[in-house]
Amino acid sequence: MSKTKIGILGLGTVGSGVFKTLKNFSDIEVVKISVKNINKPRNIDGLDKSLLTANSEEIINNSEIDVIVELMGGVNPAYELIKKALENGKHIVTANKELLAKHGEELFKIAEEHNRVILYEAAIAGGIPLIMPIKTILAGNKINKIHAILNGTTNYILTKMDNDGVSYEEVLKEAQELGYAETDPTGDVEGFDAAYKITTLATIAFNKRVKIENVYREGITKIRKEDMAKANELGYKIKLIATATINDKNEADVRVHPMLISKNANLAHINYVTNAIEITGNPVGTVVLSGAGAGEFPTASSVVGDILAINSELNKNDYILPMMRCRHEENAIPVNINDTFNKYYISITAPNAIGIIAKIGTICANKNISLSSILQKEVFKNKTADITVITEKCQEKLIKEVVNELNDCTVNSLIRVAE
Amino acid sequence: MSKTKIGILGLGTVGSGVFKTLKNFSDIEVVKISVKNINKPRNIDGLDKSLLTANSEEIINNSEIDVIVELMGGVNPAYELIKKALENGKHIVTANKELLAKHGEELFKIAEEHNRVILYEAAIAGGIPLIMPIKTILAGNKINKIHAILNGTTNYILTKMDNDGVSYEEVLKEAQELGYAETDPTGDVEGFDAAYKITTLATIAFNKRVKIENVYREGITKIRKEDMAKANELGYKIKLIATATINDKNEADVRVHPMLISKNANLAHINYVTNAIEITGNPVGTVVLSGAGAGEFPTASSVVGDILAINSELNKNDYILPMMRCRHEENAIPVNINDTFNKYYISITAPNAIGIIAKIGTICANKNISLSSILQKEVFKNKTADITVITEKCQEKLIKEVVNELNDCTVNSLIRVAE
Numbered sequence: 001m002s003k004t005k006i007g008i009l010g011l012g013t014v015g016s017g018v019f020k021t022l023k024n025f026s027d028i029e030v031v032k033i034s035v036k037n038i039n040k041p042r043n044i045d046g047l048d049k050s051l052l053t054a055n056s057e058e059i060i061n062n063s064e065i066d067v068i069v070e071l072m073g074g075v076n077p078a079y080e081l082i083k084k085a086l087e088n089g090k091h092i093v094t095a096n097k098e099l100l101a102k103h104g105e106e107l108f109k110i111a112e113e114h115n116r117v118i119l120y121e122a123a124i125a126g127g128i129p130l131i132m133p134i135k136t137i138l139a140g141n142k143i144n145k146i147h148a149i150l151n152g153t154t155n156y157i158l159t160k161m162d163n164d165g166v167s168y169e170e171v172l173k174e175a176q177e178l179g180y181a182e183t184d185p186t187g188d189v190e191g192f193d194a195a196y197k198i199t200t201l202a203t204i205a206f207n208k209r210v211k212i213e214n215v216y217r218e219g220i221t222k223i224r225k226e227d228m229a230k231a232n233e234l235g236y237k238i239k240l241i242a243t244a245t246i247n248d249k250n251e252a253d254v255r256v257h258p259m260l261i262s263k264n265a266n267l268a269h270i271n272y273v274t275n276a277i278e279i280t281g282n283p284v285g286t287v288v289l290s291g292a293g294a295g296e297f298p299t300a301s302s303v304v305g306d307i308l309a310i311n312s313e314l315n316k317n318d319y320i321l322p323m324m325r326c327r328h329e330e331n332a333i334p335v336n337i338n339d340t341f342n343k344y345y346i347s348i349t350a351p352n353a354i355g356i357i358a359k360i361g362t363i364c365a366n367k368n369i370s371l372s373s374i375l376q377k378e379v380f381k382n383k384t385a386d387i388t389v390i391t392e393k394c395q396e397k398l399i400k401e402v403v404n405e406l407n408d409c410t411v412n413s414l415i416r417v418a419e
Numbered sequence: 420m421s422k423t424k425i426g427i428l429g430l431g432t433v434g435s436g437v438f439k440t441l442k443n444f445s446d447i448e449v450v451k452i453s454v455k456n457i458n459k460p461r462n463i464d465g466l467d468k469s470l471l472t473a474n475s476e477e478i479i480n481n482s483e484i485d486v487i488v489e490l491m492g493g494v495n496p497a498y499e500l501i502k503k504a505l506e507n508g509k510h511i512v513t514a515n516k517e518l519l520a521k522h523g524e525e526l527f528k529i530a531e532e533h534n535r536v537i538l539y540e541a542a543i544a545g546g547i548p549l550i551m552p553i554k555t556i557l558a559g560n561k562i563n564k565i566h567a568i569l570n571g572t573t574n575y576i577l578t579k580m581d582n583d584g585v586s587y588e589e590v591l592k593e594a595q596e597l598g599y600a601e602t603d604p605t606g607d608v609e610g611f612d613a614a615y616k617i618t619t620l621a622t623i624a625f626n627k628r629v630k631i632e633n634v635y636r637e638g639i640t641k642i643r644k645e646d647m648a649k650a651n652e653l654g655y656k657i658k659l660i661a662t663a664t665i666n667d668k669n670e671a672d673v674r675v676h677p678m679l680i681s682k683n684a685n686l687a688h689i690n691y692v693t694n695a696i697e698i699t700g701n702p703v704g705t706v707v708l709s710g711a712g713a714g715e716f717p718t719a720s721s722v723v724g725d726i727l728a729i730n731s732e733l734n735k736n737d738y739i740l741p742m743m744r745c746r747h748e749e750n751a752i753p754v755n756i757n758d759t760f761n762k763y764y765i766s767i768t769a770p771n772a773i774g775i776i777a778k779i780g781t782i783c784a785n786k787n788i789s790l791s792s793i794l795q796k797e798v799f800k801n802k803t804a805d806i807t808v809i810t811e812k813c814q815e816k817l818i819k820e821v822v823n824e825l826n827d828c829t830v831n832s833l834i835r836v837a838e
Contacts, residue, residue: 020702024561127704128706129557129708131556132552133552136551136555136727137721139724139727140443140726266709282716283440283716283717284546284716284721287548288707290706290707290708292706295704297702302556302703304559304702305557305559319734319735323728
């Protein structure tokens with residue numbers, strides 16, 4: 001049997017893990033690896049320098065190569081390289097969540113036209129089996145809801161804030177020192193990373209294309225340690241949740257934002273850099289998949305799983321991996337965040353404690369918003385009071401009106417609450 | 420495109436769920452269903468009585484049928500029927516954990532000889548994606564450890580005992596009334612069900628055949644409410660754990676028994692009838708998969724997933740689902756429970772409180788067993804004392820010697836403790 005020939009674009013953390021793992025498979029051969037700097041010292045067992053090239057084009061144009069493994073990250077130059085590679089008849093395995101979220105539609109179409117597959121298990125939730133299970137063993141389901149923790153950096157920060165009672169800024173600094181957060185943490189802490197992932201995940205799970213520009217996104221930078229403490233007191237944890245729901249009219253509500261989730265919820269026990277995905281569908285009900293969402297070896301597991309799947313069927317040109325194909329000709333209908341219904345946690349500092357509960361109650365009652373919890377701890381010496389409210393489900397645009405009408409108070413935080 | 424033709428053996432809870440779910444798939448047709456009693460009233464939408472037969476042979480001999488879905492349970496007559504069906508060139512989808520544990524080796528071999536597959540996602544952990552992920556996206560891993568809650572009935576009983584502080588007998592009665600436990604609960608509460616499941620799961624995960632007769636098994640009937648209370652006090656939960664580990668010499672330690680697990684462990688939050696499987700491998704690390712382990716619709720999800728996988732590749736006779744094939748030519752080397760190393764929880768009632776701690780300490784020290792926790796709550800009026808000990812890791816045969824040497828005490832419970 002001839003070996004399956006692999007070309008790898010990028011030899012960073014994940015690329016190294018993939019190279020090391022592939023050495024266990026004698027029927028797979030890494031033919032070439034593109035790197036930015038050929039002369040950088042690399043401590044990788046069995047890595048012959050002759051495998052390296054600085055020229056990615058050389059790899060995608062190498063007629064001997066069957067599968068391109070793209071581990072460069074970012075849109076450019078990965079986008080052009082993958083496009084050309086597909087046109088050259090290569091199958092693609094990629095861990096590039098940003099590229100898929102922004103150009104997945106086009107790339108999957110090109111793959112179809114050339115009778116090739118793009119597999120991307122590693123792009124979402126690292127080593128957790130997710131995409132392949134959804135497309136294979138869960139294929140009998142109509143999936144209508146996903147709740148997930150898809151970003152390890154923010155989950156680490158929120159877990160530490162919760163456990164140690166410290167501020168976002170303090171934990172971020174520590175996370176940066178430990179390498180859990182980047183020097184510019186924007187992509188993680190503002191929710192971009194999770195938004196890329198939920199865009200593709202929802203598209204696959206719902207079998208309708210979700211567009212990144214329709215995904216509502218809020219990060220965790222405004223979460224205060226006081227919110228953590230209050231949430232705990234009320235029986236909740238605060239997590240950055242990527243959520244997607246679809247209804248019978250194909251209206252898909254897809255978003256990333258902090259949420260209060262019940263301490264009894266499946267995701268409440270998912271701490272530090274662990275990721276977890278709660279999938280609800282019919283007939284399966286709810287399943288939860290969790291594990292390491294990043295890292296050299298967990299991510300390598302998914303990349304290698306995809307490579308082995310292609311390898312197992314490589315000579316079946318007409319039918320390769322029919323279940324893994326991505327065809328999403330129909331777009332999901334986007335839902336504006338202002339039209340969604342949620343429960344809300346509101347933390348308010350009132351300038352004058354007297355009458356404030358009545359005022360909040362009246363403003364909410366006038367909009368038909370019920371309150372499920374109210375917490376007023378103490379009136380400060382200056383007569384101001386801190387009040388925490390959790391509402392019943394109501395429309396987002398109404399809660400924004402409530403916040404506006406509380407114009408003589410300071411609204412410290414407005415955080416959605418999972419049902 | 421011609422439809423894939425299905426014959427179903429058995430129309431109980433799961434069979435009904437499968438029939439209802441398959442109606443959503445226009446390229447799959449249920450041709451015939453065998454039932455014990457054709458005239459039993461069945462409230463299933465779209466079920467034409469002409470589909471039913473009391474003669475299973477008629478189904479496995481029907482040359483029109485591509486896939487046999489076996490949902491009868493038990494070894495007989497399922498074993499003979501599946502064997503003949505394979506010889507007749509049918510693919511098999513089954514939810515029959517007992518059959519696979521007892522005759523899987525032979526049946527998988529027959530399937531190979533006839534170039535057919537046996538899929539069985541529903542046989543282990545109901546709707547949870549497990550077997551297909553292990554065989555596909557996790558295929559790059561060397562899995563060396565599984566810790567799992569695979570039986571909903573016992574997990575329900577243990578959860579209720581823990582939450583309500585009541586005895587095993589009380590909860591069993593309630594569980595039987597609610598339909599969570601059978602009139603004869605032996606299969607569940609003595610761990611047979613979980614033992615069948617871990618036998619096949621370990622075989623698949625380790626890619627070495629594990630034999631049911633080498634799986635050590637203990638049930639939950641001896642767990643006292645006092646053990647639950649003590650476990651809680653010491654920071655643990657008690658669960659019926661199916662566990663399998665394999666070392667580099669292919670020695671597989673596979674067992675089902677109650678265990679104390681840390682309240683922070685992944686499986687500690689898995690309550691009531693939920694199942695969960697913690698898989699540890701290299702390179703993936705640890706992933707946890709959880710969801711409904713039984714029930715009409717969750718189980719139907721897995722059966723239908725398997726049918727769709729076969730359907731997707733049905734006309735590729737030479738290569739059908741290569742990753743899903745089961746070839747385990749090598750047997751795992753069994754490990755005797757007496758040779759294993761574990762931590763132990765021991766509950767002791769001593770006839771005379773004076774000197775008992777010294778005695779326990781001396782007996783253990785003589786065997787080089789360290790104690791990690793000791794709990795002595797009170798000395799009763801009759802001078803007896805209740806003592807709870809948790810040991811460090813030591814060999815099972817030594818702990819049995821300790822129990823023997825405590826011959827003037829009553830050893831109420833000896834339960835293994837997860838690391």
